[in-house]
Amino acid sequence: KAGVTQTPRYLIKTRGQQVTLSCSPISGHRSVSWYQQTPGQGLQFLFEYFSETQRNKGNFPGRFSGRQFSNSRSEMNVSTLELGDSALYLCASSTRGQSSGANVLTFGAGSRLTVL
Amino acid sequence: GESVGLHLPTLSVQEGDNSIINCAYSNSASDYFIWYKQESGKGPQFIIDIRSNMDKRQGQRVTVLLNKTVKHLSLQIAATQPGDSAVYFCADNQGAQKLVFGQGTRLTINP
Numbered sequence: 722k723a724g725v726t727q728t729p730r731y732l733i734k735t736r737g738q739q740v741t742l743s744c745s746p747i748s749g750h751r752s753v754s755w756y757q758q759t760p761g762q763g764l765q766f767l768f769e770y771f772s773e774t775q776r777n778k779g780n781f782p783g784r785f786s787g788r789q790f791s792n793s794r795s796e797m798n799v800s801t802l803e804l805g806d807s808a809l810y811l812c813a814s815s816t817r818g819q820s821s822g823a824n825v826l827t828f829g830a831g832s833r834l835t836v837l
Numbered sequence: 838g839e840s841v842g843l844h845l846p847t848l849s850v851q852e853g854d855n856s857i858i859n860c861a862y863s864n865s866a867s868d869y870f871i872w873y874k875q876e877s878g879k880g881p882q883f884i885i886d887i888r889s890n891m892d893k894r895q896g897q898r899v900t901v902l903l904n905k906t907v908k909h910l911s912l913q914i915a916a917t918q919p920g921d922s923a924v925y926f927c928a929d930n931q932g933a934q935k936l937v938f939g940q941g942t943r944l945t946i947n948p
Contacts, residue, residue, distance in 0.1 A: 725880070754934045764881070764926065764938035777935050811880050815934060824930060825871070828880030 723748065725829035727812050733835045739800040742832045746793050746814030752776075753795040754826060755787060758809040767810075770795055799834075807836045841929050841939040849945045856914040858942045860927035863908065869930040872901060872912045875941070876923045884912070884925075914944075922946050 726745040734740050746753050755767040766779040770789035787797040793814075799806055810833075813826035841862045850856045862870070868889035873881035885896045887903050887910070894901050900913040914921055924943045928936040 752934050756936075763940045764928075764936075766935045766937070769934040777932075779935070813880075813934070824869070824934065825883050825886065826934060826936065827883065828873075830878065830880050 725812055725814050725827055727810075727829035727832050729832055730830065731833045731835075733837060734802050735837050736802055736804060738802050739798060740802060740834060741796055741798045742810055742812075742834075744795045744797075744812030744814075744829060746795070746812075747827055750814035750816055750827075751793050752815045753789055753793065754813045754815075755795070755797050756811040756813065756828075757781070758811055758831070759807075764811070767797065802836045804836050807834060809833050841927055841937050845942055846940065847943045847945065849947060850917050851947050852917060852919060854917055856917045856921070856944060858912045858914075858925050858927075858944065860910050860912075860939050861908055862910070862927075862929050864929060864931070865908065867908075867929045867931070870901070870903065870910055871928045871930060871936065872899075873926045873928060873938075874921075874923045875926065881926060917944075917946055919946050919948070 728743045752771045754769040756764050758764045768787050769777040773789045784800045789795045809831040811828050811831045813828045815826050871886040872884040874884050875881045885899050885901050887894045887901045892903050898915045903910045924941040926938045926941045928938045
């Protein structure tokens with residue numbers, strides 16, 4: 722069973738640019754969540770999508786956005802990049818059902834973004 | 838806001854010894870906690886979880902203890918092996934797949 726796939730794995734951008742990151746969840750998983758990981762702030766929740774709808778959102782500015790497609794694949798976008806956006810962006814998927822363990826998130830390896 | 842904190846940022850143990858990683862949380866209403874392990878270059882990997890109606894749960898070489906009175910949980914790893922070297926995070930599941938993570942403890946195994 723393939724895991725959570727994130728692309729690209731590494732990318733470098735300059736301030737003011739925008740970036741789009743992609744996530745393919747585990748087959749059958751309909752929930753996709755995004756997290757930002759930095760040395761200073763640790764792992765922070767960005768948002769979660771289920772059946773193409775954003776169900777929950779963390780405390781990030783509107784420059785951070787996302788979407789989910791009908792095949793459950795998700796993208797997140799960061800516009801007007803700032804130096805502080807340099808981070809590892811992690812995507813996680815789950816079934817988000819009612820059964821035991823349904824809320825366990827399986828993470829991808831992440832996309833490491835460097836903003837210069 | 839609600840937070841999750843770890844007691845030690847680093848922990849060094851001898852191979853074969855037991856490791857104990859501690860975590861504290863602030864939200865009295867929290868009812869579901871998860872431990873993750875993150876190796877270099879990888880995303881966090883699920884280790885074990887526990888619900889608030891339990892005070893102990895065991896997995897393969899791992900045990901999680903939950904003390905709701907003092908809002909503390911711990912992860913015990915038995916007979917630590919080199920492959921256990923990683924950063925360990927406790928997380929509070931606040932619903933709708935939103936996890937609040939602690940800062941992490943880096944576990945180093947000495948041969």
